[in-house]
Amino acid sequence: MEYSRLRKITALAGVASLALVASGCGGGGNGEPAGADNPIALTVTTFGQFGYDDLYAAYEDQNPGVTIEATNIDGSANARTDAFTKLAAGSGLSDVVAVEEGWLGSIMEVSDQFVDLNEHGAADIKDNWVDWKFEQGTDPEGRVIGYGTDIGPQALCFNRTLFEEAGLPTDREEVAELFGGDEATWETYFDLGRQYNEETGKAWYDQSSFVWNSMVNQMEEGYYTADGELNVEGNEAMRAQFDLLAGGTLDGLSANQTQFDWGNGQAFVDGSFAVHVCPAWMLGTIKEQLESAGGGAESGWDVADVFPGGASNWGGAFLSVPESSEHPAEAAKLAAWLTAPEQQVKQSAAANNFPSTLEAQAEIVEAAVPNELFNNAPYGAVFESRAEGVVAQFKGPYDSVIQENVFAPAVKLLDTGEGTADEAWEEALTLLNDQVVNN
Incomplete structure (x- = not known):
């Protein structure tokens, strides 16, 4: 065939x-x-x-x-x-x-x-x-x-080798508790990142766009309200989350990787970053990237039953x-x-x-088949747990365009250090008008 x-x-x-x-x-x-x-x-x-x-x-x-x-x-x-x-x-x-x-x-x-x-x-x-x-x-x-x-219920992937080098726990249950367990917050996520960065001089996450997408997906209403209206400009709650991300990125927590590329997977094996937001399907993406770069189970990746801000679905x-x-x-x-x-x-x-x-x-x-690539993590149990409490967020007609063509380039200004939080937010609003409002 x-x-x-x-x-x-x-x-x-x-x-x-x-x-x-x-x-x-x-x-x-x-x-x-x-x-x-x-x-x-x-x-x-x-x-x-x-x-x-x-x-x-x-x-x-x-x-x-x-x-x-x-x-x-x-x-x-x-x-x-x-x-x-x-x-x-x-x-x-x-x-x-x-x-x-x-x-x-x-x-x-x-x-x-x-x-x-x-x-x-x-x-x-x-x-x-x-x-x-x-x-x-x-x-x-x-x-x-x-x-x-x-x-796509979200868990948190982490690199055991890099955590050990930074003096952080490596057992996935202890890692979940480190982030706050059921009370995990983005504030704790970024604070731990600053601790890791101070200890190692390395980035915490791969790039800002995926983190931002995860943060938005957790909100009761994302880029659109439940009745289908655009929900970005003037959205104080969204801007507060954006500033939280910007603070971490501008403190050096982003590795400024290219999403869905990661140097042909090399960043997953060379210690470029220590954590990664992981909707269930992302484990397949990471597997492909590790194989592309010659990595495997020895590369140290694991997945913990925890996610900053609570239940979230991506994709x-x-x-x-x-x-x-x-x-x-x-x-x-x-x-x-x-x-x-x-x-x-x-x-x-x-x-x-x-x-x-x-x-x-x-x-x-x-x-209960263990995922060998992720330290024999109980894949099914982890993501069944992470799926609890997920509420489907309303997705408007240009939702993916806003994520990919509006906010992805805006937060890239943060990753590269070429813009402040205010400048990146204003860039997002400009792109929103160009790509969506006036389209």
């Missing part, structure tokens, strides 16, 4: 105007179920670390007549651009499309361009998922336009079926199968993410 793996889409095209979205043609092929006498090809587009390769092969074996043609884009931002470019063109979307939580709000604005999965049995399986995940994939009219894949995805699919029933069947508990367990093992279905979560916790 030939799969078009890892097709790189690197053009940094602007977000396609939603006003240009053309009506999709809800074709259904010949209307007959796929089979040996009625072969069909289903196209699937994912991004990043999905862990679906073996599942595609298994589905083909179980469903004679179905061939899956899979494309994996190199990251969420490029996948967003790809999806909206094709929506604007009115064609080109795959039969099944992965949608990231950060740009789900934009998809909701054109939800009529996606198949209502209620027409294909969504109501019969809704109890598979944690309730907030299923609700996220449901539009205001009650149409289910996405089946949840993973969720997670959905599988949607565009109305333009020629095989909507077969595509919906595939999306449901890929996100069923049995498959989510296998996806978790392949991609190091954490399932959004209750049965899959329970199975992973019960299996």
Whole structure:
């Protein structure tokens, strides 16, 4: 079987105007179920670390007549651009499309361009998922336009070797207590970072953007209010968190790494930083980075059941079926199968993410398979614990754009030491107007 793996889409095209979205043609092929006498090809587009390769092969074996043609884009931002470019063109979307939580709000604005999965049995399986995940994939009219894949409860990754060198505890339970356990705060996080920096002269975290994203995701309302209004300018609570981050970064706690690069993973093995915010899927990213740099379990990374500020979710995805699919029933069947508990367990093992279905979560916790790369950490138990208390934050249409094109460059001014907290905040407001308000 030939799969078009890892097709790189690197053009940094602007977000396609939603006003240009053309009506999709809800074709259904010949209307007959796929089979040996009625072969069909289903196209699937994912991004990043999905862990679906073996599942595609298994589905083909179980469903004679179905061939899956899979494309994996190199990251969420490029996948967003790809999806909206094709929506604007009115064609080109795959039969099944992965949608990231950060740009789900934009998809909701054109939800009529996606198949209502209620027409294909969504109501019969809704109890598979944690309730907030299923609700996220449901539009205001009650149409289910996405089946949840993973969720991103956040824990804290730390490097035992670097902690030991700084005189800090290395046992993951003691590390959790060091940060404050259930009462962990960002103030403690940055204070410990200053202590570590004074002792070692090294940075505490890799770069500011991921820390900032984590802080915003914890707020009751993030870049948008719950009723969909922009929520940045004049937001005193958000500005206070920004100043807290700026204080730590300007004190030398950031290693000024390039996100999703880290010097081709080298920063994870050379002691460039000691802690890393870790939504469940990030462990898969770190694994890839360590392997790229020749690192492994000996590199010293571990994960603790703690997170500054409490429960937080970053990321997670959905599988949607565009109305333009020629095989909507077969595509919906595939999306449901890929996100069923049995498959989510296998996806978790392949991609190091954490399932959004209750049965899959329970199975992973019960299996208690240690993560060898992270000092045999009980992966399932850690992230089940971190998922407790998570409340899904409303994500507006430009949520991911604000994170990636507004605040990421603004906090880079802090990482490089080229701007004060006031200057970085003003840069964010300027970019917000350019990228969102006046777009």
